Every structure is written in C-alpha cells, then in structure tokens.
Amino acid sequence: MDHSLGIDWKALKKGEVSMGTTIAAVKYDGGVLLAADSRTTTGAYIANRVTDKLTQIYDNIWCCRSGSAADTQAVADILHYYLQMYEAQNGAPPTVRVAANLAAEMCYSNKDNLSAGLIVAGWDAKSGGEVYSIPLGGSIHKQDIAIGGSGSTYIYGYVDTNFRKDMTREEAIDFLKHAIALAMERDGSSGGVIRMAAIDGKSIDRYFFADADIPAAWNAPASAT
C-alpha cells in the first residue's frame, strides 16, 4: 500500500471518485468548528469543485469526510440510520462519543473494504463540544483539534504552532481558514472553496469562503502566533 500521502491509492477502484481533501475540526470555547476544502477528484479530473464534505449525521453531530466519496457517504448514511435507531430505542439522543465510536466500529470491521478517514465532531449537553478523529485503520482518537486528508500533511507545523485551547468562535474560524488555505495551496488534491460548520448547542451555522475571502499566504503573512 502506498502510504506517501496517507491515502490508500490502490484501494480506489477504477473510476472511483476520491476526496483528496483537507479536513479539520477544532474545539473552541462553547462548541466545535468543522472545516473542509471542496475538491473531489477522479484521478486528475476535478469531478466536483464545490463539494460539501461536512455531513450531518445527527442533530448536533457532524462529520468531515475524506477518502473515497462513495465509502464515506455510505458510512455516513448508515451511521445516521444507527443513530436514529439508537434514539428511538434508547429514549435519549446519542452523544458525540457514541456516534464516534459507532463510526469507528464500522470503519474497523470493514477496514479491508473501506477507504475512509473521518472526523466526527459535535456538541451534546453532557460533555459540550467534542472532536474525534477516525483515521484509515478504524482507530478512534479524542482530540481538541483534528486534521485529516491528503492536504493535512502540509499544515501539521502550522496547526501545531498556532492552535490554542478555548479560542472564541471567530478566532477558530480565522485559524482554520488559514490552515485549510495553506493546505489547498500546496496539495493538488485539495482546493476550491472553504466550507465550515460551527456547532454550539444553540444553533448550527454554516460558513462559506471563496476567492478573495480565502487568505493568500504568499501575499500577506498568516495570522501571527
């Protein structure tokens, strides 16, 4: 398996569509913020340049999808089904922890047949905002910030240097916007527009940044440490 970009290229079947991708999610003071680029590729062709890689799997639980578009859509749909059954049978909505563990269970059990890197993030009344990273093998990692997809490799240094705990929502948006922009600039499989979703238990707000609104790193320095 070719690990050079963290994507299992050989796992993609002929004609299959990949989300090369840069995805990220960060916990801020009061909630979580999810962010992603919008490029979906089949080989060198950009099949969709305005993809929405942020998917709702429950009221306040969303996920960022990277890897095979088909695989991650399937997992997200089945996860949505399981979470609805969970609420019906359990009498209470699932927590982010339950949702993330279910996703990891699916990814692990089917690891031979899936190419899916997920970041499950959301807000619940019990634990507030939470971010869980579920990379290719199906392991699960609870983190304050998670990045994923082929573009994420280019921004580890930026994220490590600039991440702070308990940012405000505005600070978090600014931070991830710069991070995703940097990755889009260097990774051929990432690009297009930047989409975000902020979840704080009171509302879910979607953000969209294109063209001039995307910071250009070579023109001005990225936001200071």
Added chain:
Amino acid sequence: MTSIGTGYDLSNSTFSPDGRVFQVEYAGKAVENAGTTIGLRTPTCVVIALEKLITSKLLVPGKNSRIGTVDRHAGVASSGLVPDGKHLLGRARDEAANWRKTYKIPIGVHALADRMASYVQAYTLYSSVRPFGVSAIVGGGSLDDGEGTKLYMIEPSGAYYGYRGCSAGKGRQLAKNELEKLDFDRLTAKEAIAHAARIIHTIHDEAKDKEFELELGYICLDDEMGEDKKGIWQTMSGDELARIDTEAREAAEAADEMEE
C-alpha cells in the same frame, strides 16, 4: 384466576378461545410457588433482596448466590426456576457486553431490561421451546446518564414495568403490602436495605417453609455506603450481611408481636 385450559394448554404457540396462552400462564405458576424476591428503589439507591429457601442441610451457607451482577452497575435476581434465571442472567451479561463493545459506554438499565424482556417474549412464540419460568427483577443505575436509579420486573410473558417497589414469588402479596407502606423518596440507602431485609423476614412462612437464607444486593449512586462503593452493584456477604439479617429478623418479630 385459575381455570383448566383443556386442549389449548398443551402447546406454547396455541391461543385459547378467550385469548390466553396457557403455557405462559403456567410458567407464572412456577414463579408463584418459588422463593420470594423483592426490589426497592429510592432516588439514590436500588436494593434487591431474596428469600433463598434451603432445600438441604448439606448446602454450604453463603454460597450459590442467586443475585447476579450485570456489568458493574446492574443486578438481577429471579424468582422461579433457578436454571432459567441463570440463563437469563447470562443473556443479560451478553447484551451488556455487546452494548459496551458497540457504543463504548455502559448499557442503560432501561435498555437492558428492554432487551431481556424481548428475549423472554421470544420464548412465548414457538412451540419448540417453553417460556422462561422466572420473574426477573433488574435494578441498577448510572451516575453518567443523568437518569438516576432504575428498577424493572420482567414476567414470563415478557411484559415488564418500571417500579418503585416490586415483588415476585410465593410471598409477593405480603411483600407488596409491606412495600406499599414505604415512602420511597425519603429513604436513605441504609434504611432501604434494612426495610428490604425486614420484609423478607416478615413474608417468610415459618410453618410452611423450611429454613431460608437472606440474600441482599444493592447499588448506591452517592457515597452513603462508602466512596469506593458508589455507582457499583454490591452483593452483601459476611459480617455485614449477618448483622443486617439479625436486625431484620428482630424487626420482623417485633412487628409481628405488635400486630398481635
């Protein structure tokens, strides 16, 4: 209300003309003639007590416990056919383990009771099996899920309800009368345990039945019984059980004398 189900009572999957499944009702008879089990729930604790009728002097006292633990936060006791109760307990443990494996959190007691009841009900559908000859009392609670304490009783038909106090077995009617006198919301854990033990002693029929052993299990969601015991199902044993047993016997006898 007993009646003969002539012809309609031979098979598990047969309805009688008046809509009864007699095999399930007969399973209930197995429960009615067995040792009593009671359950008690307060806002902070759940207690299960059982009257273990001793069938032989050769049995080792304090062993062969009939109150089982499911995961760390629930206990199950059955009145009726002991092996059936054990099988159901095993199934409950499997369900709890399976839940943990899938969701990585402990199973809620309401979900556990629901699964146990569905399992029991399944055995009333087919003539190739017989219904469970037990009523199972399931108690427990979790600090995490904000739901507090829970107590359920599952009957051989698979019907189950949530209770403040419940009883099964030969002394169930007497136990029910005693339980109805309690103010559940105001009891501390120690009081609840003492009452449960006393009620077992009260309902035990000295004349008809032989010796019995008292068995007690409980879970306390605050630290009244000890910080190390908080939120974990406990089975009482040794000196602590002996002391409570003695106090309960005295309390039951004192109440008997007062009534006379």
